[in-house]
Amino acid sequence: MGTVAVTMVEVWRGGLLESLHTGHGVVCDASGQVRHAWGDPGAVIFPRSSCKMLQALPLVESGAGAGLSPRQLALACASHQGAAVHVEAVSRWLGDLGLRDGDLRCGTEVSRDSDLRLAMIRAGEEPCQVHNNCSGKHAGFLTLNRHLKGGAEYVDIAHPVQVAARAAFEEVTGVDSPGYGIDGCSAPNFATTVQGLAHAMARFAVAGGGSGARERAMVALRDAMMAHPDLVAGEGRACTELMRAMGGRVAIKTGAEAVFVAMIPDLGLGVAIKITDGATRASECAIAAILVALGVLDAGHPATRRRLGAVLENRAGLAVGSVEKARGFCEGRLG
């Protein structure tokens, strides 16, 4: 996977290159035509959380999610940071279903929101499954499961919820998945190619002209993400800050091990990247570079500059280095 990857990100210190990150990336249109590519478009990757909007398609298409608000749909696509706003919303959602924390199968996770995390430590409270960054996706799975009348173990590979997720994933990526892994939240995560993932994002980007259930579901999920960037991740996070910086006109999503995707309705394009070593600092820098080069993100916006040319500060608060787009990667405007 690494041999044909290109250097996308460099980490500098004291005027010397300290570390670097290589990756694969594709910008593609809804017909599947590759407009720009770096590295190997056919590289097989796990999209991890970057494909949550694909996993949520059956929830909306089936009608199971008919009563859900855009806020809930945004949470279904989210890797939220377990702040109070996320935890309360998912808890209410479970309550609406007549379910509770123990019905989730995502596992517990310490809240990534420092205010809530510190408050819980001080109060001696243990983290629950709703604090897991994937709890919104799992509330969506449980909502679909009620509709499908499946058993309680909704993350099993053969469970109707996951069978539906896989079918939607393969249809929209246009790639028969070569395999699956178990994600951090215990749900199956289906492998695909960087190009397949970018193609799926382009289909989301152009959705809106047709009237089929899938197309309407794509619009609902995409627009929910763009309308509620605070729910898709959280304060200070790349997805939230960069979506705000783009004025709600682009939906983006990160995934573990340095995947990042974008759907750009104004251009009818989808983007997918994977940093080969799995470093999030690099995927955030590289997706920002691509969005700037495509003309949809302001290079000078503070949210951009925190990822693209990010200043590294040491423990005394001194500027000691930076995370930069690699020389030669994404130079100039991508036509």
Place this chain on the structure above:
Amino acid sequence: MGTVAVTMVEVWRGGLLESLHTGHGVVCDASGQVRHAWGDPGAVIFPRSSCKMLQALPLVESGAGAGLSPRQLALACASHQGAAVHVEAVSRWLGDLGLRDGDLRCGTEVSRDSDLRLAMIRAGEEPCQVHNNCSGKHAGFLTLNRHLKGGAEYVDIAHPVQVAARAAFEEVTGVDSPGYGIDGCSAPNFATTVQGLAHAMARFAVAGGGSGARERAMVALRDAMMAHPDLVAGEGRACTELMRAMGGRVAIKTGAEAVFVAMIPDLGLGVAIKITDGATRASECAIAAILVALGVLDAGHPATRRRLGAVLENRAGLAVGSVEKARGFCEGRLG
């Protein structure tokens, strides 16, 4: 730096390669002869904390550290995790010097020891500079500074403490440093080559036959590290666990951005590696692979298996992947 790096570590999930890490590495003897190399031995790197024993040489050579115990010398070479044992020892050391936390220049850092960190949060206590993983190194700098009668700003590049550190660093690596960066703890960190760093480690490995101040300092620092692995890092950490697994016969040290070094007295060899992307999971796996291949670390030891073939567990505790030595890297015994 990345073009000739070799793939050292692979991250697997669901039977598919999810991420990989490339790097440079050298095993060398005290004459500077390269016995084994991967990637580019001449790659320029920042050793970061892996060179703390080099930075501590002037402390011992000058006689400034004559009254220090092996425990203090181990702390001078440490990236400790700010557990009670480390914080108390460094605080006592400062007290012995008639100095206090505010005399350190390393910056504050939240303790990496979960017991102490949680206790401090519950008690509403703010982290101090002694909690910084480099506070032992800085206590050593302050001890040398008292001897040299330098000013308070002992991390300035032109300060006698840093001038002495640079001279020792360049002499023992055998390389004129091509530049420096400012480290996480605000001290200058001098760049060198992977081969230069391995050569320095080999010199430490064979020290003991001569009677010069430098050789005696090398022996004192190396033996202090091997005798007190708990002080060099902390419970659960790679340096501590792997040094224990090797029965105190090898000294190893990690550095930020995925540097790792080893000094092996029994073989008269030094090792240095740098993972190009800066990922610690990979540097720990790769150094373990090299130490196993050199015959000084048991591949089956639990401490080894937590780094080499480490099982990745998800939030529900399921085994979902592993961090493996790359196929073709360090196969068989390194003669």
